[in-house]
Amino acid sequence: MTAARITEVDVIDIRFPTSRELDGSDAMNPDPDYSAAYVILRTDAGDGLEGHAFAFTIGRGNDVQAAAIAALRDHVVGLSAEAVCADPGSLSRALVGDSQLRWLGPEKGVMHMAIGAVVNAVWDLAAKRAGRPVWKLLTDSEPEWLADQVDYRYIEDALTREEAVALLRKGKDGSAGRELRLLANGYPAYTTSPGWLGYSDDKVVRLAERAVADGFTQIKLKVGADLADDVRRMRAARAAVGPDVRIAVDANQRWNVAEAVEWTNALAEYAPYWIEEPTSPDDILGHATVRRGVAPVKVATGEHVHNRVVFKQLLQAEAIDVLQIDAARVGGVNENLAILLLAAKYGVPVCPHAGGVGLCELVRHLSMFDYVALTGTTEDRLIEYVDHLHEHFKDPVAIVNGHYVAPTAPGFSSEMHATSIEAYRHPGGAFWVADAAGLTEPREGTNR
Amino acid sequence: MTAARITEVDVIDIRFPTSRELDGSDAMNPDPDYSAAYVILRTDAGDGLEGHAFAFTIGRGNDVQAAAIAALRDHVVGLSAEAVCADPGSLSRALVGDSQLRWLGPEKGVMHMAIGAVVNAVWDLAAKRAGRPVWKLLTDSEPEWLADQVDYRYIEDALTREEAVALLRKGKDGSAGRELRLLANGYPAYTTSPGWLGYSDDKVVRLAERAVADGFTQIKLKVGADLADDVRRMRAARAAVGPDVRIAVDANQRWNVAEAVEWTNALAEYAPYWIEEPTSPDDILGHATVRRGVAPVKVATGEHVHNRVVFKQLLQAEAIDVLQIDAARVGGVNENLAILLLAAKYGVPVCPHAGGVGLCELVRHLSMFDYVALTGTTEDRLIEYVDHLHEHFKDPVAIVNGHYVAPTAPGFSSEMHATSIEAYRHPGGAFWVADAAGLTEPREGTNR
Secondary structure, three states: OOOOEEEEEEEEEEOHHHHHOOOOOOOOOOOOEEEEEEEEEOOOOOOOOOOEEEEEEEOOHHHHHHHHHHHHHHOOOOEEHHHHHHHEEEEEEEEHHHHHHHHHOOOOHHHHHHHHHHOOOOOOOHHHHHEHHHHHHHOOOHHHHHHOOOOOOOOOEEEEEEEHHHHHHHHHOOHHHHHHHHHHHOOOEEEEEOOOOOOOOHHHHHHHHHHHHHOOOOOEEEEEOOHHHHHHHHHHHHHHHHHOOOOEOOOOOOOOHHHHHHHHHHHHHHEEEEEOOOOOOOOHHHHHHHHHHOOOOOOEEOOOOOHHHHHHHHHHHOHHOOOOOOOOOOOOOHHHHHHHHHHHHOOOEOOOOOOOOOOOHHHHHHHHHHHOOOOOOOOOOOOEEOOOHHHHOOOOOOEEEEEEEEOOOOOOOEOOOOHHHHHOOOOHHHHHHHHHOOOOOOOOOOOO | OOOOOOEEEEEEEEOOHHHHOOOOOOOOOOOOOOOOEEEEEEOOOOOOOOEEOOOEOOOOHHHHHHHHHHHOOHHOOOEEEEHHHHHHHHHHHHHHHHHHHHOEEEEEEEOOOHHHHHHHHHHHHHHHHHEEEEEEOOOOHHHHHHHHHOOOOOOOOOOOOHHHHHHOOOOOHOOOHHHHHHHHHEEEEEEEEEOOHHHHHHHHHHHHHHHOOOOOOEEEOOOOOOOOHHHHHHHHHHHHOOOOOOOEEEOOOOOOOHEEEEEEEEOHHHHHEEOOOOEEEEEEEEHHHHHHHHOOEEEEOOOOOOOHHHHHHHHOOOOOOOOOOOOOOOOHHHHHHHHHHHHHHHOOOEEEOOOOOOOOOOHHHHHHHHHHHHOOOOOOOOEEEOOOOOHEEEOOOOOOOOOOOOOOOOOOOOOOOOOHHHHOOOOOOOHHHHHHHHOOOOHHHHHH
């Protein structure tokens, strides 16, 4: 076992035909085909364990994303499986620090998401080898080891290693009790399923009512294409769920700064809880202006924020009320640890982005760690839930009474069924071959 | 001619073995292999004109960059050559706005540089069809048309179309006289050739002395690996050039914020003119802190700034004294027009990044436009010059008395010799085939 090496990095372009249902439609993304640039790390340990993970994309360009993951192969093949699983942070730093690949970012876009996929695959492998889910691997770790998993380059002015250790030590107080509560009650979720822009008002109302009946205390609507439509849908949704259920709204970067303030205030009558992605994810100062202009409506962003340096500034500039990590946008678990620590230090709640392909499966691990062993609270914290494509995963999410159930299977819950991988490989998988031959039909919804 | 279509988008992975000379070595990039993900737009016009351009990378990952350009093919093939050349801005917006590809950025990294390459190839084609160099095509354009070439999304809080038109109208005043002066005297340059980190002190001194003899009034040294080395090299360079030649220093993102302030101040005795890339290019607030901490040394950045939204904030936050555009990092000429307009509005001088492969060739067009028809001045403005790889270009830069000569050949000067493309194609070109067979040797310098 100690001599085991990583022997292969398989990369697979997997695409699901979600655009046919308008699942996932919003003001900027009218027709996404949810896709995964999927990676499998294989070893010669003989234990049958593999590390699985992926970068999430929405269709075109998934091949580019896969090529970026393949470009990391030489950094990974031949590494000691034991060493890399004992310290994913060193690999993370080596990948981010490759001086030639760094030019393609640095630490952003296609190349950084590729690093995130590989790093997350290492965490999947490490957790499987440890026989524990990733959230439990994290909560069981020593504060000093966890603090060493973070790259402080470019964030030391906001968070030092010493501060990280102190936060993590404090997080250990009472963690055993919180772990039991997590296992008993799960972690709060909110649902976006009612609110896709392509849905009719009737469907929005029907799904919003069902969400409340299912125990959700917050839903989310997509906005930003047409103000009159947004007002009408928001009024209908508010009438359907009543005054006590939070309704977040999400503009998916549709607006300029001034427009974001005006549009959000035009919806104020229906008490939106937060406005999400009001403008460019790069516009730190713009978000700060929007926040000042729309209070008491909160400002949320993060699913397209490309690294810890931008999150650092969003916090320093008091630009956001809600920080939305994404499991597959930044450089993997290690960078998300940095971001969770930054949020904890600045006292801003983290409400992860999820949905897509497998993002719910992954990100719950990070929030559950945050609750058990970092901030110690779920107050004003919820994980997004979207009822998409879970059937393709071996360890899919389960929602009970509006809460994510804590996963107990070893790993990062990032592994798809072999049958799904084979069917949806693009362009050679069975579904796509049949599709090209005209043998598939639009279906009404998956899992809905 | 009016019916001509774009018929092909050829993408070629071209790499030069620059790492063997330590040309281009700095604190973050010890061994770059300067490379180009090269694109050729072909038409059926029958006039023999093609649009050439490229994304610049430093070696590994150039294949990923090439794949990203190829992913844009379907947006371009079949377009009217006339229409796209008459309005590159519409294509630029269509490429940036592809909702699925947008997920891979948005507007950053590999995918955005790919868009920049395609957009720049359109400008090359447009200028060739117009029989003028790009700088002249720009200076001859109407303010309203130029203003329409800019995408104001996410920058309207800093620059409106109306403000852009006003700046461009003002730029027309006296432009005929400035054009004559430009053709007679060229545009000021500074040189980085003396200062690569891998060079010995003797080589630094020898090249610095030669730079002054050649008429340069500013040189640049790489710093950031070792403070004692930097102090020694800076002292030697200052002694070599005397007090009146500006010496810029460049840390290539090596530092955290506090470290940047300390290190720069430790070099203050030798009067560095600017500190370039002191920290992460994403750290707008960090640059503002550094600027306050190192004055009167100026702060410069931009070669890795990924789009106009970040430049906007660097200006809004008063984080930089010198703005460094790059011809091949952002979304092409159109986004660089936006950035030049922002800089003009905020009164910050633009000193472009150049070097690499062909960056000098391209970016001079943008500064020359800025001088003739936008800001109307070259005060405190210089274009970086590095004596690398120009021999591969059909319309290479020429430097006379420390000034870039204005190019007069039609196009964007972005076209390589067919023999260079063929020899340095990776991995199948003649050089790389010979190299793989052990038949190439390290050479002392190209063009030095």
